[in-house]
Amino acid sequence: MTVFIIRRLLQALLVVFMMSVIVFFGVNIVGDPVYMLVSPDADQADIEAAISRLGLDRPIWEQYGLFLKGAAQGDLGNSFIFGEPALKLILHHMPATMELAFSALFLAIVIGIPLGLYAGLYPDGRLSKGIMAASIFGFSLPTFWVGLMLIMLFAVELQWVPATGRGDLGSFLGIQSSLFTLDGLSHIFLPALNLALLKISLAIRLTRAGVREAMGLDYVKYARAKGLSTRRIIFVHVMKNILIPVVTVMGLEFGSLIGFSVVTETIFAWPGMGKLLIDAILQLDRPVVVAYLMIIVLFFVLINLIVDILYSILDPRVRLQDQGA
Amino acid sequence: MRKLTTATAVAFGILAMGAGAVSAEKLTIGLASEPTSLDPHFHNLGPNNAMSVHIFDRLIAQDEKQRLSPGLAVSWEPIDDLTWEFKLREGVKFHDGSDFNADDVVCTMARAPDVPNSPSGYGTYLKGKEVIKIDDYTVHFKTAAPYPLMGNDISTIPVISEQGCTSTTEEFNAGTAAIGTGPFKFQSYTPGESIVLTRNDDYWGEKAIWSEVEFRPITSGPSRVASLLAGDVDMISGVPTTDITTLKGNDAIQLSQGVSNRVIYLHMDQFRENSPFVKANGGGDIKNPLMDVRVRKAISMAISRDAIVDRVMEGVALPAGQLLPEGFFGVSDKLDVVAYDPDGAKALLAEAGYPDGFELTIHGPNDRYINDAKIAEAVAQMLTRVGIKTAVETMPRSVYFGRASKGSPDGLPEFSFILVGWGAGSGEASSPLKSLIHTYDKDAGFGSSNRGRHADAETDALIEEALRTVDDAKRQDLLAQATERAIENVAIIPTHFQVNTWAAKKGLSYVARTDEYTLATGVVKE
Numbered sequence: 001m002t003v004f005i006i007r008r009l010l011q012a013l014l015v016v017f018m019m020s021v022i023v024f025f026g027v028n029i030v031g032d033p034v035y036m037l038v039s040p041d042a043d044q045a046d047i048e049a050a051i052s053r054l055g056l057d058r059p060i061w062e063q064y065g066l067f068l069k070g071a072a073q074g075d076l077g078n079s080f081i082f083g084e085p086a087l088k089l090i091l092h093h094m095p096a097t098m099e100l101a102f103s104a105l106f107l108a109i110v111i112g113i114p115l116g117l118y119a120g121l122y123p124d125g126r127l128s129k130g131i132m133a134a135s136i137f138g139f140s141l142p143t144f145w146v147g148l149m150l151i152m153l154f155a156v157e158l159q160w161v162p163a164t165g166r167g168d169l170g171s172f173l174g175i176q177s178s179l180f181t182l183d184g185l186s187h188i189f190l191p192a193l194n195l196a197l198l199k200i201s202l203a204i205r206l207t208r209a210g211v212r213e214a215m216g217l218d219y220v221k222y223a224r225a226k227g228l229s230t231r232r233i234i235f236v237h238v239m240k241n242i243l244i245p246v247v248t249v250m251g252l253e254f255g256s257l258i259g260f261s262v263v264t265e266t267i268f269a270w271p272g273m274g275k276l277l278i279d280a281i282l283q284l285d286r287p288v289v290v291a292y293l294m295i296i297v298l299f300f301v302l303i304n305l306i307v308d309i310l311y312s313i314l315d316p317r318v319r320l321q322d323q324g325a
Numbered sequence: 326m327r328k329l330t331t332a333t334a335v336a337f338g339i340l341a342m343g344a345g346a347v348s349a350e351k352l353t354i355g356l357a358s359e360p361t362s363l364d365p366h367f368h369n370l371g372p373n374n375a376m377s378v379h380i381f382d383r384l385i386a387q388d389e390k391q392r393l394s395p396g397l398a399v400s401w402e403p404i405d406d407l408t409w410e411f412k413l414r415e416g417v418k419f420h421d422g423s424d425f426n427a428d429d430v431v432c433t434m435a436r437a438p439d440v441p442n443s444p445s446g447y448g449t450y451l452k453g454k455e456v457i458k459i460d461d462y463t464v465h466f467k468t469a470a471p472y473p474l475m476g477n478d479i480s481t482i483p484v485i486s487e488q489g490c491t492s493t494t495e496e497f498n499a500g501t502a503a504i505g506t507g508p509f510k511f512q513s514y515t516p517g518e519s520i521v522l523t524r525n526d527d528y529w530g531e532k533a534i535w536s537e538v539e540f541r542p543i544t545s546g547p548s549r550v551a552s553l554l555a556g557d558v559d560m561i562s563g564v565p566t567t568d569i570t571t572l573k574g575n576d577a578i579q580l581s582q583g584v585s586n587r588v589i590y591l592h593m594d595q596f597r598e599n600s601p602f603v604k605a606n607g608g609g610d611i612k613n614p615l616m617d618v619r620v621r622k623a624i625s626m627a628i629s630r631d632a633i634v635d636r637v638m639e640g641v642a643l644p645a646g647q648l649l650p651e652g653f654f655g656v657s658d659k660l661d662v663v664a665y666d667p668d669g670a671k672a673l674l675a676e677a678g679y680p681d682g683f684e685l686t687i688h689g690p691n692d693r694y695i696n697d698a699k700i701a702e703a704v705a706q707m708l709t710r711v712g713i714k715t716a717v718e719t720m721p722r723s724v725y726f727g728r729a730s731k732g733s734p735d736g737l738p739e740f741s742f743i744l745v746g747w748g749a750g751s752g753e754a755s756s757p758l759k760s761l762i763h764t765y766d767k768d769a770g771f772g773s774s775n776r777g778r779h780a781d782a783e784t785d786a787l788i789e790e791a792l793r794t795v796d797d798a799k800r801q802d803l804l805a806q807a808t809e810r811a812i813e814n815v816a817i818i819p820t821h822f823q824v825n826t827w828a829a830k831k832g833l834s835y836v837a838r839t840d841e842y843t844l845a846t847g848v849v850k851e
Contacts, residue, residue: 032727037444039369041750043770046449081361083442083494093517148547155555163555164543166518269543271517282692284723
């Protein structure tokens, strides 16, 4: 298992390196950040000074070399716009995104799995059909539209929760989060729900499919014949088996919750990494874009690894070993 | 109508201030764009400058129409050709209790152009100026040549305390160094989330009516409007034009509008015989027709500014006939908006030798100015109607401005016909004349945004003379003359002036500013 993990981490490094090449060159051939930065009043000499200060007058391979040199020492460059290290900016915005992603994942699990279970156990029920129909909407409606509708309904019409922003932070076990205050919870409810909708639908469909398949299998029939209660059959035996695909998919989806909550964060003015990324893209803050994508790649690799490990715990048939060796 | 709103707003504002000057009231404002730092010298950018006005006074203040008025300086005047004398206000205290004097001014002027990692600093305004302390409340600004715009330039520089001069940008963002003399004090700053300021009860000028102000960046337009409707915020800036009609019908919302210093204009390639995006009918090469003033005039006549204002901008703009709206220093009273005359345009095109027109591509940004892409489309349709078959290509500003300025293989402007905007930060006509109209001259720093490379020696001479003339009346005349000549030669085609809209909950209104700043001091109770 240790060999497996080490090998995977080495692979991760290679992936991150390749990603840095693609992203760095990709981002650097698009647009010109200088005109996004200098004041319109600046004259030609000011503009040239800005170009050389940012190092944009050097050939691109030299810029990449400097970037790699810095990256090896943990410095992914300074944001053009904020003048601060890109890594620091991203880490600063990370907690807000994390709490949003965790809340969304939590909602997906506590809403999606029970509903999917119900729909799988009573596939012909009216309620089940309703759940399945609703999950199609969850899949197909665009996030930005749903987000605005949620705001219009819950914040503007009903005035139950605030429309935008993050709310007060509370401290618990040394972690600062808006999840620990009532005001914070009221702020996170809408964005988390908006972000979770797609994942809820996904969880419903996966669970339902799994349950329907498992209920007809021999081990369930045997358990029944053995006289186990329905509750025990479903929650111990069936659940354990159907959770494997659900955990895999939700794990991967968690990566996309963190990496691409851009739309939700923009609509709800949530001060997370997604908002930072979209602003960086719009203003061509190249170091932030590059650093962000590299961190996200790292995340995906790590999440995959964790999913693999969870897999082996859920399904004893799976052994983590280095098959190549 | 618009003027009336502003006038009543001001009147009510004065009443409100007279009634209860000191009260404990909180104001929350949703901002369309966020400052990148609280260091007032870090980034010369609209949102940063607007925020720093709250905390840091300037030597010279700009009012809502960008007219200069005494700030930390009580007077400023040239004492000889090369020296401006500034008399400083006595008895002013910084937020930390220290006294304001000439030392603070000297160190401010040294730090402003020279902040580490600054994306774009204030050196533009301080170039060639030497600051000398005469006594505690007198400073001299010396220049190598007569310089009339001293007041305008100095009004852009936020004054910090001597202690702040040695502080880093991080210390300003953390608040420890964000110490000015302004009407509000720093309370807290969380990037992307909020900036909270509290009233400076010892302010030397008119004290603010709000005891606490929170600014919250909400960059998405629909979300900003929803936040106002939901009551999360009391006022928002940058109301999307599509929402204005709906909000007008909402009794709980009060709109405040005002024309800005930003002109939207078209620039035409006037320096290349073979312009890359001008083609003969059918796509063949053609000698650049845009070099012919008659063709440029025809294009101007073919554009219905009223249609752009009414249809595309939904009434939220003013048709433009020159570089700045009326009321600004240096505008001409002889220039009218060019009348829409498609038949006249066709006749002029025929006279210039293009009876069947030609083919053209208009390039523009799609995320920079209000409705920018739609305006480009409207212009293209209008030109096609008079025979100039015009295609439209719009792109994000991050790509657009680089290409428009120096995108061609030899580092010249890439496009032939472009839509751009210009906001006169100095609040007078020399700003657009110097940058857009004057012949491109890298060494002298003229024409830095002259992307059409219009060149006319006589206009240049007028502009340069204006920039040497300290006498206000004479300079006004020279600037007006330069503008008239530029418009006569169709150096650029102004289409409209942007009008900005703020929305507040009932009972509040905003004194609209031409510089597009959103200031808590401009929010008044009715």
